[in-house]
Amino acid sequence: MKTNEHDYYSQLANWSFEDINYEVENFTNWIYEDEIIKHVTKNSKILDLGTAAGEKVLKRFPECAEILGTDFSEEMINAANKNLEKSGKKNIMFKVMNNLKMDTPDNYFDIVTARHTVTVPKQIYNTLKPGGYLIIRGVDKLDCWSLKRMFNRGQALHDNKPISLVDYEAVLDAGFKDVELIPLHVIEYYKTKEDLYALLLKTPILDDLSELKNNEEYERVPIEKDIFEQYVAENITEKGIKLIRRYYGIIAQK
Numbered sequence: 313m314k315t316n317e318h319d320y321y322s323q324l325a326n327w328s329f330e331d332i333n334y335e336v337e338n339f340t341n342w343i344y345e346d347e348i349i350k351h352v353t354k355n356s357k358i359l360d361l362g363t364a365a366g367e368k369v370l371k372r373f374p375e376c377a378e379i380l381g382t383d384f385s386e387e388m389i390n391a392a393n394k395n396l397e398k399s400g401k402k403n404i405m406f407k408v409m410n411n412l413k414m415d416t417p418d419n420y421f422d423i424v425t426a427r428h429t430v431t432v433p434k435q436i437y438n439t440l441k442p443g444g445y446l447i448i449r450g451v452d453k454l455d456c457w458s459l460k461r462m463f464n465r466g467q468a469l470h471d472n473k474p475i476s477l478v479d480y481e482a483v484l485d486a487g488f489k490d491v492e493l494i495p496l497h498v499i500e501y502y503k504t505k506e507d508l509y510a511l512l513l514k515t516p517i518l519d520d521l522s523e524l525k526n527n528e529e530y531e532r533v534p535i536e537k538d539i540f541e542q543y544v545a546e547n548i549t550e551k552g553i554k555l556i557r558r559y560y561g562i563i564a565q566k
C-alpha cells in the first residue's frame with residue numbers, strides 16, 4: 313500500500329517500545345535524557361518536537377513549569393492526549409504542528425528537544441528565549457549499517473553527507489553558539505528474533521523516507537524473510553541479537 317511520510321507515521325500511531333525486549337550498551341557518556349535533566353529548572357518551558365504519542369515527555373521529562381509536545385500526525389497527538397489524560401499531569405499539552413512550519417511564539421521556550429525527528433534550526437532559534445537550549449538526538453547515516461547493507465535499502469543508505477553533519481551545519485547557520493555535535497555509539501541486543509522483527513516493523517530503519525519530496529508517496533517493502541534470518545544467524549550472541557546503532561547528539565545555546 314502506498315503512503316506518504318505523514319501517513320506512514322500515523323499508521324504506527326503508538327510509538328511505545330515497551331513490548332520489545334532489548335538491552336542497551338552505551339559507549340559514550342552523553343545521554344540525551346540526562347542532558348535535558350541537566351538544563352531544566354522548575355521554571356522551564358519546554359517544547360518537544362516530533363513527540364509521537366508523548367511517552368518520553370510523560371514518563372522521562374523532569375518536573376517543570378510547562379511542556380508542549382508537538383507532532384504532525386493527528387493520530388499521534390490523539391494517542392498522546394489519551395496518555396496525558398491517564399497520567400493526570402497538568403503542566404503538559406500536546407498539539408499538531410509540522411516541524412517544517414513551526415507556529416510557536418518567538419522568544420518563548422527555555423528548551424527545545426527533538427529526538428529522532430526532522431528539525432529546522434532557524435525556526436527553533438526564533439521560538440527559544442535568548443540563552444535557551446536546543447537538544448537534539450538523531451539517527452545517523454551509519455545506524456544499523458550492516459543490516460541496511462544486507463537488505464540493500466534503508467534510512468540514509470544513499471545519503472552523500474551524513475545527516476549529523478547536515479544538522480550540525482544548519483544549527484551553526486541558524487546563529488546558535490557553543491554548538492556541540494556528539495557521535496553516539498550504542499549496541500542493542502534483542503532478546504529474540506521476534507523482538508528485532510517488531511523493531512523493524514515499528515521504525516523506518518529499512519525505509520528511506522529522507523529522499524521523499526513533499527507529500528510524495530512511498531510503498532513499504534515487506535521485510536524479506538531470508539535476509540532477516542541471515543542477519544539473525546550472523547548476529548546471535550549470548551546477550552541477544554546484536555544491532556549496532558549510530559546516533560548523534562547536538563546541544564546548542566541561543
Ligand SMILES: C[S@@+](CC[C@H](N)C(=O)[O-])C[C@H]1O[C@@H](n2cnc3c(N)ncnc32)[C@H](O)[C@@H]1O
Pocket residue numbers: 321322327361362363364365368382383384385388409410411412426427428429430
Ligand atoms: C521516529 S519518531 C520519534 C518519536 C519520539 N520523539 C521518540 O523519540 O520516541 C518520529 C516522530 O516525528 C514525527 N514527525 C516526522 N516528521 C515530522 C514533521 N515534519 N513535523 C512534525 N512531526 C514529524 C512523526 O510523526 C513521529 O511521531
